[in-house]
Amino acid sequence: MTVKNATAVRLAEILQTKRLENPIGNALLESAARGDLRMDALQRLVGTEAQAHRAELAAYGTMLARYPEHPAADLFIQLAQLVYAAQPKLRECAKALGMSDAHSSRWPAERATYSFNGTLSWLAVQGSQAACALASYTDMKVYFSGCTQFAQRVRTDGIDVPPEFLAYYDDEGSEELRQLALDVVQNGLDRGDDEADAVFCARLLEESIGEFWQSAAGTI
Template structure:
């Protein structure tokens, strides 16, 4: 299957994801300066768990699919999560919290649906599924992170080191789109199911939406 076929599958997945897209009440409140500070602590609690889980999920995918282009892509993503985990300490410090204190808190179940889904796909899914899900959803996630960093600086007075975690994710790694597309094309050539791949992208988006909704619940 050609790169053109892979690009067509990406376009199809994006259309299906966009059809189910909605607003983000958490970020609306954050940008208005109306989000209780405790909800930022909630966010830090969830992100520590999510990033550690995603790092292991991408490492598992790199082990399951070590050959290029998949192995290179998933190893890069795992390493990126490791860098992000270190940057998250700055956000916690600005909240007056430590990673140890945050890890002692119970997570919100629906906020952890996304990493649970990724871990399941890392163990049982295909490289095509995960690469397509990341490719289709990463731009929206990056936009949310950019909005978060901007609001934290402008509305809450956070310094740059405190929002570096969000700034890190605001833009995809250089060349990520091309490398992810190559993984999708290779997987389709190998016989991966395009229907399952699109379903994974759609579910990934739904679970990310659940993360933001969980953080804003009751506000």
């Protein structure tokens, strides 16, 4: 029996093997596990998230312009919609944490805060369809799991957080959207996109997510 998206799945498995053999880590979770989580880490997480939103909306629009056909267009439209719909929830989260509109300020003002943004923006302009989609799959795979693990840690440790924070971050993401990303990877590979390049780009974006967590934790 032929497995749907067999090559795309294999590339995702290669990335999972890299993740196990050379873990990038989540500084936010690591700080919580050590019991030295900075008091402003929740605000820093929201601020870093808000800066990512700016880059994501532009990046997914660029990807859509470069790959406007099915199934790639479906993926990039849905990713943009996901970020757009998340903005009001993040504003409520920021407000509950005593912050002004995080989308209107450039904070935290540190390089690591913008590492993900820079990598995604470069990928949107330079990446093949398979590379953009595999990076998006990886983003959804590691970002949402990191968020849910941190939310669980917050609950387990009895950290007092507003409900708006958990409403935003306790989210496993959409399995359907992750599967769509693999469809788009496979479609790109079938059109001749390079496998090794797609893996490189996805791993690079995952490394930048590691810096996203460093920015949130304040461990730069």
